Amino acid sequence: MKKISLLLFCLAFSFLNAQVNRIEPPNWWTGLKNENLQLLVHHPNIGKTTPKISYEGVTIEKVHQAKSPNYLFIDLKIDESTKPGKFNIIFESEKGKKITQSYELKPKSKASEDFIGFNSSDAIYLITPDRFANGNEANDVVKTMNETELDRTHDYKRHGGDIQGIINRIDYIKNLGFTAIWPTPVLTNDMKSGSYHGYAMTDFYQVDPRFGTLADYKNLAGKLQQNGMKLIMDQVANHCGSEHWWMKDLPFADWVNYQELYEKEKKYVTSNHRRTSNQDLYASEKDKKEMAEGWFVPTMPDLNQRNPFLAKYIIQNSIWWIETLQLGGIRQDTYPYPDKVFMSNWAGAIMKEYPNFNIVGEEWSTNPLLIGYWQQGAKNKDGYQSNLRSTMDFAMQTLIPQAIKEKESWDKGLAKLYDGLANDFHYTSPKDIMIFPDNHDMDRIFTQMEENVENTKMALATYLVLPRIPQFYYGTEILMQNTAKPGDHGLIRTDFPGGWKGDKVNAFTGEGLTADQKDVQDFLTKILNYRKNSKAIHDGKTMHFAPNNGVYTLFRMLNDEVVVFFLNKNESTKVDLSIYNELNLKGKKFKNILTGEEFIWDNELILNQKGAYLFTTKMN
Structure with missing residues (x-):
C-alpha cells in the first residue's frame, strides 16, 4: 500500500x-x-x-x-x-x-534609446557564414539533423563555416576598416538540402547547431561591441522552411498562405514576383494576391502576416533578438513580399521601441521610384508610410559598373553615374540608403567588371564616397569572382581562402595572394579606414560636376573637411581646376588618401593614369 x-x-x-x-x-x-x-x-x-x-x-x-x-x-x-x-x-x-x-x-x-543602429558612418561587411571560416570543426556535422553531409567540393552543400569562424576573424574585418558585420541567417535550417544559406528557417528562436550555439552568437555580438562594431541580423518575415516544427501542426487554418491547398493536395501557388503591384494604381487584386501570398518555392511556405497571432509572433521575435544580442540593426529579407501593412506595423513597433535603431529592407529594384516608396517619410500617393529608415540601392549598384565599362558619350559612360545620382532628389534621406557593389545573390563585382582590376577599383571607390551606407560582400577585397558560372549562387558564395585548415591561400594573412589581390586589399583598406573617421563622407554636403572628357568629379564637404573624388577613364589627363571655382578651394592644401602625396589646389591637376583619385584637406 x-x-x-x-x-x-x-x-x-x-x-x-x-x-x-x-x-x-x-x-x-x-x-x-x-x-x-x-x-x-x-x-x-x-x-x-x-x-x-x-x-x-x-x-x-x-x-x-x-x-x-x-x-x-x-x-x-x-x-x-x-x-x-x-x-x-x-x-x-x-x-x-x-x-x-x-x-x-x-x-x-540598457535603455531602448541606446540601441544605435547602423548609419552612414558605417561600412558593412556581409558574410555567408558557412563559406567564411570554420572556427569549430566539432559542429561541422550534426547527425540528428536532416542534412548531415559536408562537402566543400559541392557549391550547394554545407562547407562548415560557423559563428566561431567569424569571431576569430573580427580583427581582420576591423583592420580592413569595416564597422559592422551582417551575417546571412544563422538560425536553424533543418532542411533536407540547401540548408547552408539559412533562409528557410525551421526555428525562429534557435541557432543552427552547425553554426554554433546561442552563447556563440552572443559572444560574436559582444566581441563586436568591444571593438566598437555592430552586429546586423538577417531576418525573414515572409516565409519559413517546410520542415519548420509548426508545419506538422499548424495552429490556425490561415497560418500560412494557401494553407488549405497545401494541406489537402500538398500544392502551393508560386509568387508572380510582381513587386510593383504594391504601388501600381492599376494592379488587379489577382496580381496583388499572387504577389503577397504566393510561395517562393515548395520548400518555403509563405507566412500569412494578416493572422494577428502570427503578426505578433514575428514582431516579438525581432524584439527578442534585438535585446538578446544587443543588435546594431536588422536586414529584412524580401521586403516587398509580405503583407505591406504588416511590414509597416512591424518596422513601426521596432522603431517606436528603439528610436535610434535601424532596419534595411531588401527591395530588388533598379527603379528609384520603387526604392523611394519604401523609405519612411516618402510622399506616396497612396499615403503609405513604411517606418523603414533604410532600403537598398539596386539602381546605383547597377549603374556604376555600366558607367565605368561603357565607352564615353553624352548619355553613356560616366553620364549614367551623374544622371543616376541626380535621382537622389526623390529620396527622403539618400544617406540612409544602402549601396553595394554585389551581394550573396548576384555576380561578384570582379565578374561584373569582366575581371578588369582597375575598373573594379574605380567602382569600389565610387560606392564608398557616395552619400550612402556602403555594404561589401566578403572576398570583394581579394577579387573573388564567379566568372566561370555567372549567376550561380553556390559559386558566388565561394569559400574564403584561409578560412579552413590546409587552405593553400590565406587571405587573412596574405599568404598566397596574387599581386592584384594584395593591391585591391590595400586599396580598400586605405579608403575604408579614411572613411571611418570622415565626417564629410558620413554627413557632408554632396556636389558633383557633369563628366568632362572622361573625368567625373564629386565633392563631399563638411566644415573644414573637403573630400574630392575623381574618376578618370583616360590614360593621362590634365584637369582644369577653374571648373570648380564656385567651391573656393584655390590655395588649399590637399593630400592624396591613397598615396599620401600633398599638393596645393591651383590652376590644374595632372591625373597621370586611369583610375580613382581621392584627395582630402584633412592632413591627419
Missing part, C-alpha cells in the same frame, strides 16, 4: 513539474515601452487548460484557443513597475491536472 501511495505521489509531482514542449518567446524583459506580451504555448492538448500566474505586476489579460488543441496564446500585461525575476505559469486541465512552466523576465541591459 505504501509503495502504491509513493508511486502516485511521484507521478503527481512529476506532472506538476513537467515543462511544456515549447513556449515562445522563451523569456522577456521588464522596462520595455510596450507593456504587452503574447505567449505562444505548444504542448499536447494545452489548449484545453487554464493558465494561471501569480507574480506582482504580471496580469493575464486574455487567453486564446487555436484551431489545433495543442496551442494556447496568452496575452500578458507587464506593468512598468514589474521587477525582473522568475515565476511559474500553471496550466490546469478540467480534470484538475497541472503543468508548471517556469518563465523569466530579465532586466534590460
